[in-house]
Amino acid sequence: GQSLEQPSEVTAVEGAIVQINCTYQTSGFYGLSWYQQHDGGAPTFLSYNGLDGLEETGRFSSFLSRSDSYGYLLLQELQMKDSASYFCALLYNQGGKLIFGQGTELSVKP
Amino acid sequence: DGGITQSPKYLFRKEGQNVTLSCEQNLNHDAMYWYRQDPGQGLRLIYYSQIVNDFQKGDIAEGYSVSREKKESFPLTVTSAQKNPTAFYLCASSPQGVPGELFFGEGSRLTVL
Numbered sequence: 001g002q003s004l005e006q007p008s009e010v011t012a013v014e015g016a017i018v019q020i021n022c023t024y025q026t027s028g029f030y031g032l033s034w035y036q037q038h039d040g041g042a043p044t045f046l047s048y049n050g051l052d053g054l055e056e057t058g059r060f061s062s063f064l065s066r067s068d069s070y071g072y073l074l075l076q077e078l079q080m081k082d083s084a085s086y087f088c089a090l091l092y093n094q095g096g097k098l099i100f101g102q103g104t105e106l107s108v109k110p
Numbered sequence: 111d112g113g114i115t116q117s118p119k120y121l122f123r124k125e126g127q128n129v130t131l132s133c134e135q136n137l138n139h140d141a142m143y144w145y146r147q148d149p150g151q152g153l154r155l156i157y158y159s160q161i162v163n164d165f166q167k168g169d170i171a172e173g174y175s176v177s178r179e180k181k182e183s184f185p186l187t188v189t190s191a192q193k194n195p196t197a198f199y200l201c202a203s204s205p206q207g208v209p210g211e212l213f214f215g216e217g218s219r220l221t222v223l
Contacts, residue, residue, distance in 0.1 A: 033210035042154055042200065042217060043153070048210035064117060091210045096141050099169070100153040110199070 004088055004101035010030035011107045012078055019047050020073045030091040032071045032100065037085045038059045046073070048091075075106075083108045112137045116215035123195075123222050131186045131218045133201035143202045143212065146170060153200060159184055162176050188220065194204035195222045 003025045013017040022032065031050040035043040047073060051065035055093050061074040075082055089100040114135045123129045135142065141160045145153040145168075154166030155193025160165040178184055178193045184203075197218050202212040 018210070031210050033212075035212075036156045041216075042214040043212075044214070050209060089153075089210070096143070096209070097155065097158060097166075097168070097203050098143070098210065099155060100145075102152040103150075 004090060006088060006101045006104045008085075009105045009107070010101070011109060011110070013109050014078055014080060016076065016078050017076050018078060018106065019089075020075075023072045024069050024071075024088075024090060024100065026069075026090060028092075030093065032062070033063050033089045033091060034060075034073045035049055035087045035104070036087060037087065039084075041069050043087065045054070046086075078108050080082075080108050080110070082106060114201060114203055114213055114215035116199075116218050118218060119216065121218060121220045125222055126190045128190060129188050129195075129220065131188070131201075131220070133184045133186065133215060134182055135184075135203045135213075135215075137203055137213060138181070139203035139206070139213070140181070140206045141204045142178065143204075144168075144174070144176065144184070144186045144201065145200045147198045147200060149177065154201075158188065162180075167212060195216055195220060 005023045033048045034046040036044040047062040054063045057077045064071040071081050084104040087100045087103045089098045117132045143158040144156040147153050153220040154170050159165035175187045200217045201215045204212050
């Protein structure tokens with residue numbers, strides 16, 4: 001089966017660092033992606049981990065550990081514009097069956 | 111500019127009517143997808159297509175139908191058999207050989223009265 005768990009809400013202050021966790025239960029997948037979605041908008045791709053370890057893209061980093069069935073998105077130097085929903089998603093085949101978690105709403109406070 | 115165009119952006123329909131949502135992409139991507147999003151929820155996969163004239167059911171295909179006659183186009187029909195069709199519908203595409211990255215359209219918000 002396919003099941004991803006994320007916290008529903010996270011709050012942090014501007015300039016801080018926040019980590020959004022994603023745990024999963026699945027029988028096999030290719031990799032883990034992260035997406036950002038602002039209210040009412042289209043999701044936008046942030047990162048993909050095909051291998052275990054850390055991927056860094058500017059202020060955002062993503063991590064995957066297959067042995068722990070766990071990944072996370074790390075956002076540094078938080079800005080107000082980072083307030084959005086963040087989704088982890090598992091890729092099940094190269095053609096791209098991508099299954100999303102329920103999302104984490106991040107609120108960044110001044 | 112390349113991108114994915116969904117239309118209409120907002121749509122109101124009476125219960126029992128079929129409705130077709132358009133999705134066109136000029137990114138030359140092979141794979142296309144339809145997701146449904148309900149308020150405060152994640153994205154749930156309805157159908158996806160990896161190549162022209164072929165498509166697969168996602169997790170919530172019941173009450174929906176699709177076609178993929180052209181690479182650029184992947185329309186979704188919400189039929190009267192769909193029990194709760196009011197939702198935000200998102201179309202996406204992805205290029206061959208680029209795992210995990212989808213490009214999304216701006217969505218179509220369907221309200222059934």
